[in-house]
Structures are given as C-alpha cells and as structure tokens.
Amino acid sequence: MAKLMTEQRFASPDDVYQLLIDSHRDLTPDQSTRLNAKLILLLANHIGDAEVLAEALRVARQGME
C-alpha cells in the first residue's frame, strides 16, 4: 500500500517555497484560488493514487473540526 511521504524530500526547501509563493504574484485572490485548484488537480493526477491523496487530505484537515 502506498503511503504519504512526509519526511523532508526537497533538495532545496527554500527554493520550493519561493516557487509556490512567486507563482501567485500579481494574482487576485480569485485567480490564486483558481491556480491552487488547478495545481491540486495536476499534482493529484501526478501522484495517481487515491489512497495517498486521501491521507494527504486527512492530514491537511487536521485541526479543522
């Protein structure tokens, strides 16, 4: 069974973080929301494993209910 990898995996974490932030530069909140949705869909398809996605969603929702 595939498992969500939560250990640090980036070669350069600060670069990745900046990439995410920079991609939203000059966007309205609505545009940013759209971008995020498209990004999630692209990455979900890349992962291609509903179990991993479900696990990620579970972790992401922690503290919200």
Place this chain on the structure above:
Amino acid sequence: MHATFSYPKYSFTPSEEQRTGNVRRHPVVIVGAGPVGLTAALDFARKGVPVVVLDAEDTVSVGSRAVCYAKRALEVWDRLGVGQRMIDKGVVWKIGKVFNGDRMVYQFDLLPEPDHKIPAFINLQQYYLEDFLVAQARKSDLIDLRWLSRVISARQEADHVVLQVETPDGVHAVEAGWVIACDGAKSSVRKMLGLEFQGEVFKDRFLIADVVMKADFPAERWFWFDPPFHRKQSALLHMQPDNVWRLDFQLGWDADPEEEKKPERVIPRVQAMLGADTPFELEWVSVYTFQCRRLEQFRHGRILFAGDSAHQVSPFGARGANSGVPDADNLVWKLALVLDGKAPESLLDSYSDERVAAAKENILNSTRSTDFITPKSEMSRVFRDAVLELAVDQPFARSLVNSGRLSTPTTYTDSRLNTPDSDSFAGKMVPGAPATDAPVERDGLSGWLMEALDGRFTVLYAACDGPVPAEVAEALDGLAAGPLPLVWHAVTDRRRGIAGELVDSAGRLRERYDLIPGSVYLIRPDQHIAARWRRFDGAALSAALDRAVGHTVGC
C-alpha cells in the same frame, strides 16, 4: 403544441369482476402502464403468467420525458420482441461531446467495440416508446390492460393483496397474489404503505424545450458548460425522431418555474442557441427539479416496487427508465419461478438486494454528475471550473469532466445467486455481470448470442473445434428436461452439425467470454452470468442452478 404526435386514447372497458361484483384473485397485478410496468407485463406474458395492468390514465406519457434509451434496456425489449421497432423509429447514437464556452473539451464513445446487435443508445420520445409497448401488450391474451383504473388503497393479507380500484364506473376490489408497483416517482402505492423515500434534493431548475426544426446537428449528445448562448449555466442538445430536438437549459434555483415555461421566455433562449434566423416550433416545454432518493428495500411482503417508484435519479446519465427496465427484467423470472413453485419466496429478496445495489450505483453516479453540473459550494465550483479549464490541453482532466455518466448495466458483484469463480478467467464476464453480445450463426442463419439467451436459463458449452462429449450432452439434456426452464448450446468455431450449436465464426464469443475448449457458462433468464467453469462438472452446475434460484440458505 405536439404537431408531430397525436395521443392515443385507450378506452375504459369495465372488467368482468367490476360488472358482476365477483372479486377475482389474480396471480400478478401491475400498477402503472409506463415503460417499467409494460415491460414487466410483456415478460410475464412471455413466461405464461397472466397479468392485470392498472393505469390511472388513458393515454401514453404526455411530453417526450425520458428520451435516451440505453443498450441494456433495448436488449430487454428486444428479448420481448419490441426492441427493433424502437430502434427503427429512434435516433441511434453513441458519441457524446462536451463543450466549455465554445470549445470542445471532451468526447466519448459509448460503444467503442463492433459486433453488437443493439446500439449503445437511441433517442425516442417516451410517448412512442409507450405506444409501442402497449401495441405489443395488446397482442397477448395474457395481458389485461385496464385504463382509467386508479388504485386508491392496498391491504396486505397473509397470502394476497386487496386493492381498491377506482374507475369511471365506481370503486371495486381486485385481489392479487403479488403486486408490482410501477407507478412512478410519486407512487401512490408507496404512499399507501407509508414507506420512506429518502435521499437528496438538488437546488437547481432546468428547462426542457422540445422544438421542431430542420437542423444539421449530428446525432450526438452535445453538452455545454457556460456556452456563449447561455452564460454561466449548462445546456444540452439531443436529436429525436420527427425533427424534434430536445434542448435543456440550466436555470438556477432562483428561476420561477411558471414564468420560465412561458413562450416569451423560452423562445429567446432557443433563438440564442440556434441563431435568430433558424425557424422552429415549440413542441413541449417543462421546468423540472430533481432528487436522488430510493426506498430502503424494494420488496414489502407481496408488494414489489420497480422503476421510479423504488428509486429516483437526476436525468443526467439517463439512469431513470434505463434502470427501471432492468428492475422488471430482474424481478419477472424470479416471481414466475416462485408462482410455479420452482423457487422459494426468498428468491424475491434477491430482487431487492440486487436492484438496491443497482440503485445505489445509479444514485452515486447521478449525484456525482449533479455535483459537477450544479456545484454545491464555492470551492466545488472552483474545482469544477479548474477541471474544465485544464481539460482543453490536459488529457487527464477530460476524464474528470462529468456531464452525466451514461447508463450502463449493473454487475451484481455481491449477489448470493452467483457461484463464485473457482477457475481463472480473463475479461468482464464475471458472475453477476450482464452477458455481452457477440455475433453467432445458428441453424445456418447469422444472429446474435443475445437472441439465444431467450428468457430461460442458458448453458453455453465451449466445444470450439472439438465435439461435445456424450456424457456432457447427456447431463445437459437431463437439465434441460428438468423442472427449471433451461436450454443449452454448444459454442463451436465452425459448423459441426451439433443440435442447437452457436457457431462463433468471428471468434467474438471466445474473445469476450475467454472461452477455451471445455469452458462452461451458466446464464440466468435475465441474461446475467450465474457461474462459469473451465471444465464441465454436472454436480457443480446443478449446485449453481440451485443457488441461482435461491435454494442455498445461510449466505
């Protein structure tokens, strides 16, 4: 309105029991002469069971209503001798296209493989369909169609049901061993029994406009999200016979249904879609909302629910009539065996189990389509729009576009009537699956496997390029002569002169059923697979047959 169809008027003739006051006990009474009730009636008649059909009205469906009829329902009707007439009159189609704005984002083919007798879909106004079914029913002496006969109460006794029926001549009692309630989404029988019909209501309204016009759209299903002619809402186009076109416009929850039905509101919407200079006539207009809900169980003692009375879905996916007809298909052979004393009454519980599973599948699909077409939250809309945007260039996103997942038959995966595989097979013909078609030659004539699956149990023995061993033929002849309605066929590669052989000259049957010499399939009267083996074992076959008629206890 309705320039293209004149409604038949079926006359009310008081039944003998109403005239004389002598209450009669009928084995089966069907409530509702819609597509599901009439299908059940035709199937009972074919099995030699007399039925009374009570309908509150005296004509067919008013309005085109259900328009899309799927392969599986057509296969059932073909078995009952009425499918070809529907196909001949209907518009045959299999391609669906989905547009976002003015760009096509997705296209699907509902029957990508060749060599099937019955097409993926036809479009046909429901009034034609019912008219054909009534005409077929009238040919049978075993079907007693009673119009203007409204059931006003139902009382269950130990071994029968008493219905009070209101006709133009007053109220009288009709007794039935079994009642099949096919009286639609607003089923009065369901209300009489006080049964809960639970599910989800969707907050959206849709306008249906059937227009008559000469147009050169292809015979395909076209669905738009946010089209230029109807911004921020969806629209749907379907071709029907007689130059009638079904247009469907999403209106939103705030639309006023009475206002939206007025020609001065409808015509501009149609003109925006078709262009101002396309001449058309409005044939029928309706505004609808929808719900996805079902009964917990479809059997309640001696009353069985089938079709919309048992389950209701949104129209996206054409899963209404197309799941009601398989209800009838599933129920009739079981009840006929019970009436004949050849199966225990508990077999009828498998009707509920199998068709509840199908209803769950249909409701799931229908709900998912509806959530895509009518997003329930802001974020749901954001994801929907993101899918549509990505779908233009990203193939993966096209599979997420959901404008209705069109009706496909349910595989009864968990049915207790199935004998689980003990041998290994490839392909889709697992126990519980609906049999798939293949061309075969029979008695020197080209035909179809589905024609051989004629409403009895069927055993297929794959002889391929060899003979049928004498002991196998003897065992199968013995079963065919037994109490259950059963027929067997050898499947051969080329004509070998075996009685009843199905010659698989194109090799599709071998391919689709993964047949090798000695393979055996047991197929139910409703054309679902019951069991299969790699080699013939008479005891295993008898046990599977017992199981398929509900004799196995404790599973």
